[in-house]
Amino acid sequence: MDFSWTDEQRDFRSQVRSFIDEHWRGGASEAESRYERVQAYQKRLAEHGWLTMAWPPAYGGRGATHFEQLIFAEESAHASAPTGGQGADRVGPTLIIHGTEEQKQEHLPKIANAEVNWCQGYSEPGSGSDLASLQTRAVRDGDDFVINGQKIWTSGAQNADWIHVLTRTDPDAPKHRGISYFMLRMDTPGISLRPIVQLHDAAGFNETFFEDVRVPAKNMIGEENRGWYVSTTTLDFERSGIHRIAAANPPYQRLLRHAQQPDSAGEGRRVVDNPVHRLSLGDTATEVAIGELLGYRVTWMQSRGLVPNMESSMSKMFGSETQQRLARRGVNMLGLAGQLRPGNERAPLGGEFASYYMSSVSLTIAAGTSEIQRNIIATRGLGLPRG
Ligand SMILES: Cc1cc2nc3c(=O)[nH]c(=O)nc-3n(C[C@H](O)[C@H](O)[C@H](O)COP(=O)(O)OP(=O)(O)OC[C@H]3O[C@@H](n4cnc5c(N)ncnc54)[C@H](O)[C@@H]3O)c2cc1C
Incomplete structure (x- = not known):
């Protein structure tokens, strides 16, 4: 067992520190909101190839080692600097494992270039810890599915371009086996938000409502009714x-x-x-x-x-x-x-x-x-x- 870092890892850590000092600690402008500052910094990370550093080069990554990614995440947390956000940290890695080639080609470059923000539509008013009991319905209609239901605690939905959502597609199957996982643009007709204002007046969470929202079947991640097993991959990345x-x-x-x-x-x-x-x-x-x-x-x-x-x-x-x-x-x-x-x-x-x-x-x-x-x-x- 060896608890020490290699010379390359130590060098990499100092590069990350210098980058954070220059672009996060030193890059702030008085006029910018925190959100604008995070967006600008993520663009710099993307230009540097660090937003999605551990992804395969074919999908916009640098094929960095797991420990390089750890060093980057550790130094960022020490400086309270943002990293990739949901697209880079959850959606992209899930698509790399479970997505179709078409989905990868469409979404991964935009995530790697910090062009899009994602939010997560999992929890519902009656389904949090027991997530597999979720009730938001998706019903097949031709090439589309039509979604009706409500999500809650959707962090950052107010600034998101896309949402990844768990829905029930087979209400008669055992609860884990009737769930399908979709990606939707947030400006799809029928999606609406209600901010949840917290005790300290910030409103980072939302209730997200779906009323006859049409999503193309090709936006499903993984197979129909097997979405639960894909979402556990996303949760593993999140945790x-x-x-x-x-x-x-x-x-x-x-x-x-x-x-x-x-x-x-x-x-x-x-x-x-x-x-x-x-x-x-x-x-x-x-x-x-x-x-x-x-x-x-x-x-x-x-x-x-x-x-x-x-x-x-x-x-x-x-x-x-x-x-x-x-x-x-x-x-x-x-x-x-x-x-x-x-x-x-x-x-x-x-x-x-x-x-x-x-x-x-x-x-x-x-x-x-x-x-x-x-x-x-x-x-x-x-x-x-x-x-
Ligand atoms: C900061 C923050 C950000 C979040 N962002 C998002 C987001 O972006 N998208 C999203 O979909 N959700 C989000 N959530 C929601 C989060 O996933 C849920 O709050 C969480 O899963 C718990 O669900 P719940 O709030 O419904 O509580 P419940 O599931 O109702 O739990 C209530 C209490 O009962 C306990 N409990 C429940 N079941 C068991 C059990 N089997 N054994 C023992 N104890 C149990 C729980 O531990 C808890 O203490 C966010 C939450 C927070 C706090």
Whole structure:
């Protein structure tokens, strides 16, 4: 077992850092919204061949190794810089495995060139964890299918050009065997959105409604009624990845630095003078290190042609829960002022931890809840009984 990086991997990491410094940290313009900034940066990534670096060259990738992709994702998360988005990270890889040649030729170059945004129409008001119970109907009509139903929690639908959607095509079959998977343009007549405004006033989620929406049958990914098995590939891509645990590192490092500085309002005391907080920081250091190793194991398996399943769930669950524990510990360490939000001049660390505490709640829900990940580990991983 060798835990060290090769010289080439170290070189690649410094190239990624320089790129991020120049184009993400240094490339911001005051006039741009976050969305515009992400779009512009993704264009730069595409020009550099890094948006879809691990794809085969025939489809717009560089055939990069799994570990190069991991290094890129890790450095991006350390800098809070965006990577590929849904097209590059989920839809494209799914099409490479399950798409027809025509679908690949149509969609992959546009994704690789950062020309299109995708959103994901899986969850419904009555089907989240039990996704296979979904009710949105697609009925064959000539060369088309006609879709009626509703999706919910569709992240980024307001800016998306395309949506990948799970529908029920055979209501009489057992629930996993009557599902088909489609790609639709968001401007198709009959699709409408209603934004879901969150507690902090942002509206990144949507309800998505389908009323007699026609989609050509050629836009189906995989076979009719076998869409569930294609969607598990998409979910595996969504759940695996080093970014969740890597995203814990920057707030952890900032908290660690802050905790060692004398507090001017507190007679020079430091957070680390409190033994409880000291131990908490030790716990977080350990958890971040374990989380990294779980993420590296997923990548190592992929690099050997193995298919991580329980291992992706472990990494996803542990990464999300480590972030939540860090956010909770940070708010506790920073005392009452730790609850102050960004914009308040008395907020320690610019109010970062108050925001982090709230936003981290969703981490153990998105991409499958922690309970669902534990179920996968217990049943598919350990072979324990279902139900
Ligand atoms: C930030 C974020 C972004 C999202 N983006 C999208 C998106 O773009 N597209 C999309 O389609 N969806 C999206 N979702 C939805 C997400 O996939 C669902 O919220 C998630 O699958 C849980 O479903 P639910 O909310 O219906 O909760 P439910 O399934 O109703 O679960 C409620 C609670 O019951 C528990 N539970 C349910 N079943 C079991 C079981 N068998 N064993 C033990 N416990 C169980 C759950 O763990 C949870 O605690 C997003 C969610 C979040 C938070």
